[in-house]
Amino acid sequence: MCGIVGYIGARQAVEVIMDGLSRLEYRGYDSAGVAVNDGREIVIEKKKGRLQLLEEELKVKPLCGCMGIGHTRWATHGEPSDANSHPHSDETCSLAVVHNGIIENYLEIKSELKKNGVVFKSETDTEVVSHLIDFYYSGDLLDAVYKTLERVRGAYALGVIHKDRPDVLIAARKDSPLVIGVGEGENFIASDIPALLKYTKNVYLLEDGDVAVLTRDTIEVYDLQRKKVSKELTEITWDLESATKGGYPHFMIKEIYEQPHGIKETITRRLDENGLVRFDDIKLTREDLAEIESIYIVACGTAYHAGMVGRKAIEKIARIKVETDISSEFRYDTPFIDEKTLVILVSQSGETLDTLAALREAKKRGARTLAITNVMGSSIAREAEHVIYTWAGPEISVASTKAYTTQITCLFMLALDMAFKKDVLDLESYRTLLEKLKEVPEKIEAVIENEPQVRQIADKLVNVEHGFFIGRGMDYCIALEGSLKMKEISYVHTEAFAAGELKHGTIALIEPGTPVIALATQQNLFEKSISNIKEVKARGAYVIGITVEGNTLIEQVADDVLYVPRVDDLFAGLVGVVYLQLLAYHVSAMKGLDVDKPRNLAKSVTVE
Numbered sequence: 001m002c003g004i005v006g007y008i009g010a011r012q013a014v015e016v017i018m019d020g021l022s023r024l025e026y027r028g029y030d031s032a033g034v035a036v037n038d039g040r041e042i043v044i045e046k047k048k049g050r051l052q053l054l055e056e057e058l059k060v061k062p063l064c065g066c067m068g069i070g071h072t073r074w075a076t077h078g079e080p081s082d083a084n085s086h087p088h089s090d091e092t093c094s095l096a097v098v099h100n101g102i103i104e105n106y107l108e109i110k111s112e113l114k115k116n117g118v119v120f121k122s123e124t125d126t127e128v129v130s131h132l133i134d135f136y137y138s139g140d141l142l143d144a145v146y147k148t149l150e151r152v153r154g155a156y157a158l159g160v161i162h163k164d165r166p167d168v169l170i171a172a173r174k175d176s177p178l179v180i181g182v183g184e185g186e187n188f189i190a191s192d193i194p195a196l197l198k199y200t201k202n203v204y205l206l207e208d209g210d211v212a213v214l215t216r217d218t219i220e221v222y223d224l225q226r227k228k229v230s231k232e233l234t235e236i237t238w239d240l241e242s243a244t245k246g247g248y249p250h251f252m253i254k255e256i257y258e259q260p261h262g263i264k265e266t267i268t269r270r271l272d273e274n275g276l277v278r279f280d281d282i283k284l285t286r287e288d289l290a291e292i293e294s295i296y297i298v299a300c301g302t303a304y305h306a307g308m309v310g311r312k313a314i315e316k317i318a319r320i321k322v323e324t325d326i327s328s329e330f331r332y333d334t335p336f337i338d339e340k341t342l343v344i345l346v347s348q349s350g351e352t353l354d355t356l357a358a359l360r361e362a363k364k365r366g367a368r369t370l371a372i373t374n375v376m377g378s379s380i381a382r383e384a385e386h387v388i389y390t391w392a393g394p395e396i397s398v399a400s401t402k403a404y405t406t407q408i409t410c411l412f413m414l415a416l417d418m419a420f421k422k423d424v425l426d427l428e429s430y431r432t433l434l435e436k437l438k439e440v441p442e443k444i445e446a447v448i449e450n451e452p453q454v455r456q457i458a459d460k461l462v463n464v465e466h467g468f469f470i471g472r473g474m475d476y477c478i479a480l481e482g483s484l485k486m487k488e489i490s491y492v493h494t495e496a497f498a499a500g501e502l503k504h505g506t507i508a509l510i511e512p513g514t515p516v517i518a519l520a521t522q523q524n525l526f527e528k529s530i531s532n533i534k535e536v537k538a539r540g541a542y543v544i545g546i547t548v549e550g551n552t553l554i555e556q557v558a559d560d561v562l563y564v565p566r567v568d569d570l571f572a573g574l575v576g577v578v579y580l581q582l583l584a585y586h587v588s589a590m591k592g593l594d595v596d597k598p599r600n601l602a603k604s605v606t607v608e
């Protein structure tokens with residue numbers, strides 16, 4: 001969601017900025033723009049649509065200058081249009097501003113500025129920032145930015161340049177991600193690390209309230225009280241290669257294929273000398289756990305679906321009561337949380353604003369907090385009391401796959417660790433379950449090998465408009481994720497139902513040929529699942545059954561069957577979901593859709 005790149009150095013700023021923005025495309029956007037200081041004035045070029053359109057425009061009207069800022073916008077306030085695209089400016093175009101986040105009190109500020117005769121060119125909240133900076137500017141840009149920050153409420157990552165200061169780029173952050181790339185004789189700002197990797201691996205991770213002043217050779221960071229703060233340099237250990245497609249047609253399929261490796265890493269790097277789970281990054285002792293009476297798992301989107309699986313895992317294995325909630329609901333509900341509650345926040349990016357707000361709310365109420373996230377140094381990782389990193393590597397495709405399966409893996413490991421520490425699992429059963437979890441990567445490999453069959457089934461779904469996913473127990477959690485994948489990247493309207501629930505209304509929608517993807521991986525629920533499949537089959541549904549090898553009975557009721565290798569019930573969903581990812585991927589690719597950057601979606605949602 002909204003990408004920012006800024007540059008100051010000796011290169012042509014536009015080249016660096018456009019390259020950086022292209023690496024942030026995965027965040028989701030609908031327009032893009034750049035501004036440079038060409039030594040005399042601020043020149044801005046911006047366009048609705050893909051970066052390529054802006055690129056073509058820049059060929060006709062090149063912008064020259066060695067410092068500038070750029071932005072990819074994901075519309076919140078005002079439709080996607082040239083005028084609403086960033087950078088925004090003041091009336092005389094003396095400065096340019098790029099912004100990620102939402103200025104909540106912008107209407108109030110806007111009407112004040114209008115009374116003073118300011119004319120607005122866009123419908124955005126951001127434009128008040130550029131006019132305010134101009135309003136406060138009297139020769140000291142940093143002072144004007146500070147005065148502006150004192151006026152605005154909400155979330156922001158900002159990049160600011162001014163025509164009078166071709167030597168200075170100012171950045172600020174609160175609740176929206178922003179990093180500084182440290183080069184030699186050049187410096188950078190960006191919303192995310194992939195935008196910088198071509199130029200540097202040394203970064204400063206800005207904290208909320210940080211304001212940074214960059215020149216070619218210096219970086220100074222101040223807090224909101226204008227006091228200088230010292231920052232620790234972080235060296236990024238992964239390279240640009242891990243953030244590129246590496247021969248695959250799309251990031252999503254590459255990331256699906258990376259899952260066996262990612263899950264294996266997630267497990268094996270966390271085993272101690274006795275082969276038991278050891279989380280270095282969390283310190284929940286036996287005594288701590290004895291005090292915890294209930295757990296909340298809070299997240300959004302796919303991470304929420306991982307949380308649902310985590311709930312089943314913790315309840316079944318560790319016998320602790322777990323609630324799951326969607327972050328945006330949790331914050332405004334009245335959850336029963338206190339110091340005896342553990343709140344687990346699951347977030348690939350570690351920046352989802354609703355999840356971050358839920359974390360803060362939980363802390364305010366005295367709860368213990370644990371983040372499961374993929375991004376080191378992200379806001380959620382930094383603010384939670386404990387962190388488990390998923391180590392999936394950078395996930396670029398908007399539709400989450402490897403982050404999701406590694407989140408589930410971490411939750412299973414957490415469940416095992418908790419169960420053992422709470423003495424509800426003996427050592428032998430612990431080891432047995434852990435061994436079965438360790439088999440998951442090779443079982444997923446077998447699923448991936450069956451991709452040609454998935455492609456054949458996808459071919460039958462290319463023209464459908466509606467469909468259903470059904471499953472019981474753990475399969476229901478997986479069905480929800482399969483349905484979300486199909487909606488988000490293939491634009492097929494699907495819904496997921498607990499298989500036993502479909503007949504309480506929605507079965508009315510089943511017509512001859514309606515696709516129903518039926519998960520039946522749970523042995524103890526297999527016969528009941530077959531009955532549910534029969535119910536839809538009797539109404540003419542086209543049934544794709546997913547079950548474990550050996551359950552051949554399903555062939556009598558399903559039109560197509562995808563088999564998962566034999567695996568413990570607990571982990572069958574984690575393996576089976578890969579079929580659903582592949583199915584959504586192939587339907588999307590066959591329809592010629594933008595698999596990695598589906599319409600209207602953003603990878604990292606930094607607004608409420």
Ligand code: G6P
Pocket residue numbers: 300301302303304346347348349350351352355398399400601602603604605
């Ligand atoms: C967006 C993405 C989803 C993701 C969700 C939560 O909606 O498009 O793929 O699951 O945010 O993101 P998080 O980074 O918190 O896991």
